[in-house]
Amino acid sequence: MQIPVARPVIGQDEISAVTAVLESGMLASGERVAEFERNFADFCGTTHAVAINNGTAALHAALLAADIGQGDEVIVPSFSFFATASAVSMTGAKPIFVDVNEQTFNIDPLQVENQINPNTKAVIGVHLFGQPFDAKGIKQICESHNLILIEDAAQAQGAICNGEKTGAMGHMGCFSFYATKNMTTGEGGMVTTSEKALNERLRLLINHGQSEKYLHTRLGYNYRMTDVAAAIGLVQLKKLEKFNTRRRKNAYYYDTHISVKGLITPGVAQGMHHVYHQYVIRLTDEFPMKRADFMEYLKVKGIGTAVHYPIPIHHQPVYARANEPDSCPVSTRLASSVLSIPVHPLLDQKELAYICDAINRVN
Ligand SMILES: Cc1ncc(COP(=O)(O)O)c(C=O)c1O
Numbered sequence: 001m002q003i004p005v006a007r008p009v010i011g012q013d014e015i016s017a018v019t020a021v022l023e024s025g026m027l028a029s030g031e032r033v034a035e036f037e038r039n040f041a042d043f044c045g046t047t048h049a050v051a052i053n054n055g056t057a058a059l060h061a062a063l064l065a066a067d068i069g070q071g072d073e074v075i076v077p078s079f080s081f082f083a084t085a086s087a088v089s090m091t092g093a094k095p096i097f098v099d100v101n102e103q104t105f106n107i108d109p110l111q112v113e114n115q116i117n118p119n120t121k122a123v124i125g126v127h128l129f130g131q132p133f134d135a136k137g138i139k140q141i142c143e144s145h146n147l148i149l150i151e152d153a154a155q156a157q158g159a160i161c162n163g164e165k166t167g168a169m170g171h172m173g174c175f176s177f178y179a180t181k182n183m184t185t186g187e188g189g190m191v192t193t194s195e196k197a198l199n200e201r202l203r204l205l206i207n208h209g210q211s212e213k214y215l216h217t218r219l220g221y222n223y224r225m226t227d228v229a230a231a232i233g234l235v236q237l238k239k240l241e242k243f244n245t246r247r248r249k250n251a252y253y254y255d256t257h258i259s260v261k262g263l264i265t266p267g268v269a270q271g272m273h274h275v276y277h278q279y280v281i282r283l284t285d286e287f288p289m290k291r292a293d294f295m296e297y298l299k300v301k302g303i304g305t306a307v308h309y310p311i312p313i314h315h316q317p318v319y320a321r322a323n324e325p326d327s328c329p330v331s332t333r334l335a336s337s338v339l340s341i342p343v344h345p346l347l348d349q350k351e352l353a354y355i356c357d358a359i360n361r362v363n
Contacts, residue, residue, distance in 0.1 A: 055176025
């Protein structure tokens, strides 16, 4: 049996939608992009959605739309994908790393409060692995300190926190549609917002700062999505709820069938509708194998795994400062003990049972 850790679900519908765009001869941003933006905004419950060519560009454009740059500080969790922080650096602002909750892997509101100073302009909360962060706690802090809240929802399309969809909780929500995400456009991204002024600024920023054809009123970028990508996105968005239901079912199966000592299955905070972009287990000292040996053991059995993420961002060479005490010890501990196992929608019952059996045989 060969079971990859992640696999995009692409069917005939996506192939036909792309073929139709190719046959139309209109390949750049056009009607498909506009339709995808409308449908995605409706799905999230926001007034606007701006399609972008990837999730990193979405974060970069959102920060620029909020006027963040040189001299500003933006609070980010250290346990995330690198782009959460690098997008801040791309604006000239400084990412300030905070630690996460060990059970949910998500940003800890208390830590955010401790890092606020007069230079702080924004907080990026990450809905890591598909579980929403504590939006209520983070929003309260942002409101009382007049900070912009940006959601990094790259891994959480369709996740819900106490009735509110990701992308609708902050001033802006940033999504990625990379190939292995819960829904994909190959590469792609989106920024959602309900603020008219942010929507207008985002549209300028992703299109060379052009307010009219060949009139450039601010510095901008070419971050546009193509109609080819949007055509895939329109089909995938229709299937997203079905994909997420499968992911949640697979996760429930693991929750109730992994029984080996020394492995901790993911914790879900109250009120969170987790969409399991990744199913991330933690190995404790009680587990009889080292992580690398466990990965090798599963690989031999044909089971793909991955480590998200092996180095917390505050320890990445571009950000690490030598001889400083560890500012985010939980992130550091997680980086050395987490392991993602397959949870994608294409897994069947036989494969789930096979994976649990392989894991439970370790002793
Ligand atoms: C949490 C997080 N933020 C941002 C990104 C960046 O998205 P992209 O790869 O589409 O640029 C990713 C992508 O993996 C991500 O997981």
